[in-house]
Amino acid sequence: MTPAARTQAAIDLLDAIVVAAREGGAAADTLISRYFAQRRYAGSKDRRAVRELVYAAIRRLGERPADGRAALLALAASDPALAATFDGSTHGPAPIADEAPAAEGLHPRWLEERLAASGIDAAEQRALIDRAPLDVRLHSDAADLDLPGAEPIAGLPLARRLPAGTDVAALSGRVEVQDAGSQAVTLAAGATPGMTVLDLCAGAGGKSLALAALMGHDGRIIATDVDRARLSRLAPRAAKAGATIIETRLLDPNREADVLAGIQADVVLIDAPCSGTGTWRRNPEARWRLTPARLDRLIATQQHVLALGAAALKPGGALVYIVCSLLDAEGATQVDAFLAAHPGWRAEPPTLPFGRAHHAGTRLTPAHDATDGFFVARLRAPC
Structure with a gap:
């Protein structure tokens, strides 16, 4: 050409x-x-x-x-x-x-204003559209895998940052492509062997796979989602990773409560549908898709899944709420509203290798943490 x-x-x-x-x-x-x-x-x-x-x-x-x-x-x-x-x-x-x-x-003007109101200054906003690094999570049986040019990521023993252009397809079955921030926020679940964990908005299952590794493949993980196509990708990925403790359940929007009936989880992890403002480095055109009306619909969905997750949690269990967004309307404000509406619940500081405290949770940003942007909160139910 x-x-x-x-x-x-x-x-x-x-x-x-x-x-x-x-x-x-x-x-x-x-x-x-x-x-x-x-x-x-x-x-x-x-x-x-x-x-x-x-x-x-x-x-x-x-x-x-x-x-x-x-x-x-x-x-x-x-x-x-x-x-x-x-x-x-x-x-x-x-x-x-x-x-x-x-x-x-940098961004649509209305979004620049909302990001600024959420504490994301001009430098942080600029970093939202930088190029993202290539991060992977090693399968537990590939911890000694030699990856040329790979850099370890502090606090994440199985995480590696690979040189741009690395052929990850050649590493299939030994690594999962997953941003370091996504790996880090999964740690907020505090998942340990023998637990029952509900991954409520599992998608293709990246966090379910990470949870299975954290649990030493001992316990039970119930991965649910309303998107049949995305959820169907989890089973073959789990088989490659040897994650035999994961079961999938497709959520019917008309009978979600029936599908979740009887679950008394130790931990409910909600990686909620969101605007994805924290992932614009990977999908910069997403800035052109978001509208105030779509944001309002996402906020309503987040409130709904928080209520679903709380109902599936056993007394004294932990609900972990995650959004890959840096807008307070989807993160801090949602958690504040949930706590106000649920007496007896309390926020606990998530244990993460990086990030900064933000309201009742922790925030990760590209500029500060060299990861995608996230807000994560860990909420403890009353006993």
Whole structure:
């Protein structure tokens, strides 16, 4: 591909990403993979160059642009070499005319304001769209696995930070790709051998697998979720990891209480559906998807799953509430409201290897902890 053709490919992809962000379609990574699967002529250097252009544009634009061309024009405004590729060639974009590039910024203005009100200053906000590192969690039987260039992560014996571009597919069955922050907040459960643990919003089961390792594969983990496709990925992952104590239950939104009936868990872990503001380093286009109305719906869902989790906990048990969000409305405020509505419950400081105290819980941020952003609280039920 010529430089101009690469620029046009980036524009085409950004067009699709903008539409997906507006209409709730596939994530940018998925769209990029599909695009190149249909264009086998593009070599690895072409794919890498186009991908870098796409993500550079996404990270630079806080507000969703009108289209892909406006997004690339914003980059070209400060990059003469990129501007020169708008040359009108056969496979390249039309020359730059009197047209406005998309406005640059960190995040949508309304989100910048809410993040600031939640104590996330400008430097912390900037770090939310830096590139994320590649972290993995070793399976317990692979603790001595030699990984070239891997760095240990303090406080997480099975965590490693790998060099960018490491082929993790070649390590299947020996490691799980999991951000160090996600590994750390799982420790808040305090799970030990013999416990019954309910992973209420398990998804594909990353935290269930980590819990099984913490429990020495002794006890019972009930992993539930309303998303059949995501939950179905847990069983094969558990088999590879030797996590035989995990059972899965699909939650029917119309009869959740029936599915959870009879569970008296020692620990309920709730990795609640949230805005994902703490994961924007990995999915920067997610800033373009979030709206005040969607945030309100997520907050209502979080309140619902907190109530479900509390009902499935035995007296004196611990409820661990986690969101990969840095908005207080989804974290600290939710926990404050829960405690106010449940007399006798109390917050306990989670035992984590890093993070800072924030209201009744602990907050991890990319700038301070070099992890994804999280809020986690550990709540003790009355006996």
